[in-house]
Amino acid sequence: MNRDKYDVIIVGSGAAGIIAAIVAAREGKKVLLLEKLSKIASKLKATGGGRCNLTNTLSNEDFMARFGREGRFMQDALKAFDNKALVTFMDEIGVQTHAPDGFRIFPTSHSSATIISGLQKEMLRLGVSVTCNQRVTRLLATGNHIDGVKTQTDIFYAPNVIIATGGLGYPVLGAEGDGYNLASEVGHKVTDLSPAMMPLKTKENWVKNCRADTIAKVELRVNLKKHKKLRAKGDLIFTNSGIRGPVVLDFAREVTPLLKKYGEVPLLLNLTKGKNEEQIREHFKKESAKEKMTNILQLLKILLPEALSLELCRLAEIEPDMPYKKLEGKKRDRLISLLAWTPLTVTGHDGFKMAMITRGGVSLKEINPKTMQSKIIDGLYFCGEVMNLDGPCGGYNLQWSFASGFLAGKLLK
Structure with missing residues (x-):
């Protein structure tokens, strides 16, 4: 059994999980990032054919409108971390960006490897503990309070857990719906899941x-x-x-x-x-x-x-x-x-094997949009694609992942 105690455990090392880890560490929290694969950010590496369309130049209002009737859920997250904030953040970690078509924003290298390298260096600088090959199998909770997580080989304790496991798209990159199972086992509703962007x-x-x-x-x-x-x-x-x-x-x-x-x-x-x-x-x-x-x-x-x-x-x-x-x-x-x-x-x-994103997820009615915290389990947070919110092509889903991850990491208790 692992005897280290953390302030927050983050499950999943995609865009949402990594930025949540960085922001929480910047706030002085002791952070553990768990990833079931042997490397972090596998799906982020493949995003946009490896070019990584980070976000776009739309206003927050127009951005939310493209997500349909659920788009307003993003209001607080975008207010805290919109496209301009994301560009500034990338600049801070040494990743230059541009919008060659005036709309889609990419790293100037047009390579996701540049972004992953910058994020890794920042986590290292902040002392974030990153542990790969650790599949979380269960959330540990006492009553309606989170206590930590159980993996296939260990137990880790923390009063805060952020689920950032993504959806079901591209299972070869680790997407197997783990977060949906973890959420439903502690009482959260998961809506119907369908492959999207395919x-x-x-x-x-x-x-x-x-x-x-x-x-x-x-x-x-x-x-x-x-x-x-x-x-x-x-x-x-x-x-x-x-x-x-x-x-x-x-x-x-x-x-x-x-x-x-x-x-x-x-x-x-x-x-x-x-x-x-x-x-x-x-x-x-x-x-x-x-x-x-x-x-x-x-x-x-x-x-x-x-x-x-x-x-x-x-x-x-x-x-x-x-x-x-x-x-x-x-x-x-x-x-x-x-x-x-x-x-x-x-x-x-061709099913989820060819789907870039998942439609459906953890019900938004059970998540506080101002903090990304569960309304059912105190100390449990969600960010990114695991929630029931998805958008079109053009940097929408990555911006949402970064914004929701930022909010979750920033407003931890």
């Missing part, structure tokens, strides 16, 4: 013929009566088995829970940068007037890549080399309707 598979196999191009400014809509308000816009890429790209990664968090409920999810895609049927019709009229014998494929290629244009002709049962002027009205209407809203049916995904 490619989607479709019933239609014509998509495999359109893989060469990125389609810009696509709008996706769910075509289910009760869920027609669900929509997203962004760049889309067709794959061998479905769709991916920024808009799909963002929208997957809405689609995967529906897949669980309905088995398949019909979507409508506007592939013409927002043009409606009337605008497409006018476009064709105008372009076809330039040359009387303009064929359909030539008209479509003004709007879309050739491979996709050919597939849409096939779906509309129209010969691509037919002159537009000779196309009968019924077929013309069908083609224009397809262009305005192309149907696709999502039938699956």
